[in-house]
Structure formats: C-alpha cells, structure tokens
Amino acid sequence: NAGVTQTPKFQVLKTGQSMTLQCAQDMNHEYMSWYRQDPGMGLRLIHYSVGAGITDQGEVPNGYNVSRSTTEDFPLRLLSAAPSQTSVYFCASSHTRSPEASSPLHFGNGTRLTVT
Amino acid sequence: SQQGEEDPQALSIQEGENATMNCSYKTSINNLQWYRQNSGRGLVHLILIRSNEREKHSGRLRVTLDTSKKSSSLLITASRAADTASYFCATAGLGGGSYIPTFGRGTSLIVHP
Numbered sequence: 463n464a465g466v467t468q469t470p471k472f473q474v475l476k477t478g479q480s481m482t483l484q485c486a487q488d489m490n491h492e493y494m495s496w497y498r499q500d501p502g503m504g505l506r507l508i509h510y511s512v513g514a515g516i517t518d519q520g521e522v523p524n525g526y527n528v529s530r531s532t533t534e535d536f537p538l539r540l541l542s543a544a545p546s547q548t549s550v551y552f553c554a555s556s557h558t559r560s561p562e563a564s565s566p567l568h569f570g571n572g573t574r575l576t577v578t
Numbered sequence: 579s580q581q582g583e584e585d586p587q588a589l590s591i592q593e594g595e596n597a598t599m600n601c602s603y604k605t606s607i608n609n610l611q612w613y614r615q616n617s618g619r620g621l622v623h624l625i626l627i628r629s630n631e632r633e634k635h636s637g638r639l640r641v642t643l644d645t646s647k648k649s650s651s652l653l654i655t656a657s658r659a660a661d662t663a664s665y666f667c668a669t670a671g672l673g674g675g676s677y678i679p680t681f682g683r684g685t686s687l688i689v690h691p
Contacts, residue, residue: 466620495678504666504683505621520678552620564609564628564670567679569620 464488468553468570475543475577483538483573485553491568493556494536498522498549499572505552511536543577550574581605582667582682590688597654599685601667602647608670610643611679612652615664624652624665659691 469484487494495510507520511530525547527539536555540547554567582603591597601610609628613621625641627634627650634641640653654661664686668679 497681502683505681507678507680510678554621564626566611566623566626567613567621567668569622571620572618 466553466555466568466570468551468573470573471571472574473576475540475575477544477577479543480539480541481543483540483551483553483575485536485538485570486534487536487553487555487568488534489555489568490533491555491557492533494530495520495554495567496526496528496536496538497552497554499552500549508538508551540575543575545577548575548577581607581669581671581680582610584665584667584682584685586685587683588686588688590690591657592690593657593659595657595689597657597661597687597689599652599665599687601650601652601669601682603650603667603669604648605671607645610641610650611668611670612639612641612650613666613668613681615666615684617663621666654687657687657689659689661687662689663687 466487492513496508497505499505506522508526509528511517514533517528551573553570556567557565582601585600611626612624615621627641627643638655643650664684666681666684668681670679
C-alpha cells in the first residue's frame with residue numbers, strides 16, 4: 463500500500479516555464495488537496511477536490527491550476543513559474559467530505575520546487 | 579490565513595522530560611488535529627479530537643481541548659530523541675468549505691539525548 467505518492471521529489475525551473483506536479487493515492491480517498499509550505503508560514507491550502515470532476519480554490523490559488531479526472535490522481539499545474547512559487551508542495555488525501563465525517567489527512571513526502 | 583497558532587514556536591528539552599505544546603484558534607471548530615513532521619518529510623497524523631471531547635490519549639501522547647478558551651494542548655511524556663520534529667495543529671470548522679483542515683505555523687521540538 464503506497465499511500466500518497468508525489469513526483470518529482472525535486473525540481474528546478476526557470477521563470478516562465480511550466481510544469482505539472484503529480485499526486486496519486488491508492489486508498490480510494492474522495493478528498494485530495496495541495497498545500498505549499500514556506501518557512502515561518504506553515505501550510506497554506508492551494509486547491510482541493512472532494513471527488514472526481516470537482517475542484518475548488520483554497521487560500522493561495524493564484525498561479526496554479528488543478529483537475530481531478532480520476533479518484534486516484536490530482537495533478538497541480540504551474541502555467542508560468544515565478545520565483546514566489548519556490549516552496550515545498552505537499553499533496554494530502556482523506557475520506558473526509560463533510561465535517562461530520564472528518565478523518566485524518568494522509569500526506570505525500572513533498573516536492574521541493576525552486577524557481578530561478 | 580492560519581486558524582490555529584501553536585505556542586511556543588520552538589522548544590528544546592532533554593530526553594526523558596515532558597514536552598507541552600499549545601494551539602489557540604479563533605472560530606468555532608468541529609475538530610482539531612495534531613500532526614508531526616520530521617525534517618524533509620510529509621506530515622503524519624497523530625490525534626484527532628472532536629469538539630465534544632475534552633481529552634484523548636494515544637501512547638505517550640495526551641491531547642486536551644478547551645472549547646471555551648479556544649485552545650488545545652499536546653503533551654508528549656517521557657520524550658525521546660526520535661520525537662524531534664515539528665508539530666502542527668489543524669482545525670476544521672463547520673459548514674461550507676470550512677471543514678477543510680487549516681494549519682498553524684507549528685512548534686519545532688528538539689529533544690537532546
């Protein structure tokens with residue numbers, strides 16, 4: 463059971479380049495999300511999805527796109543990378559779709575992105 | 579914006595001592611969760627406590643929740659060097675998208691052997 467798998471582990475981009483961060487989970491979780499973690503800022507929610515075909519914005523969505531075509535995959539796209547997007551990105555999933563059914567988040571090990 | 583705020587930001591103790599971290603939040607919650615993050619890794623869930631619960635235990639971990647004070651504490655008893663990590667609280671609210679956990683900035687714990 464792999465849990466949440468993120469690829470790549472490290473990436474360096476030049477300003478203006480595009481890329482996709484991959485996230486896959488094998489736990490049949492309905493809920494998936496992307497966070498970025500910056501020093502002194504904790505984790506901030508970028509986008510999330512409560513099921514295939516459904517996505518919504520989090521706290522810091524600008525500059526990022528997502529899609530959810532399958533239950534398993536939730537890729538994060540940077541269309542035109544900027545130095546401000548240098549960060550560590552975490553994907554997380556859970557069974558939760560409502561407060562009454564809150565369950566823990568399962569995290570991947572992150573992607574360290576540097577934009578020069 | 580962060581809902582929960584951990585205190586202290588950093589904590590340094592000797593092996594065998596107890597470590598206490600606090601989390602304060604601003605609005606009503608459905609549940610509060612504590613996570614651990616080892617250096618260079620993803621977060622790992624420790625405990626979830628619901629708003630109608632006051633205390634939960636898991637091994638050497640004890641979590642309390644005081645909804646009247648909008649605060650929670652995480653106690654790690656008889657700490658070990660392997661407990662060295664950052665600890666985060668995450669709060670989930672009621673209704674709409676507020677059930678999505680919102681994380682604080684974390685407490686960095688160092689346990690010296």
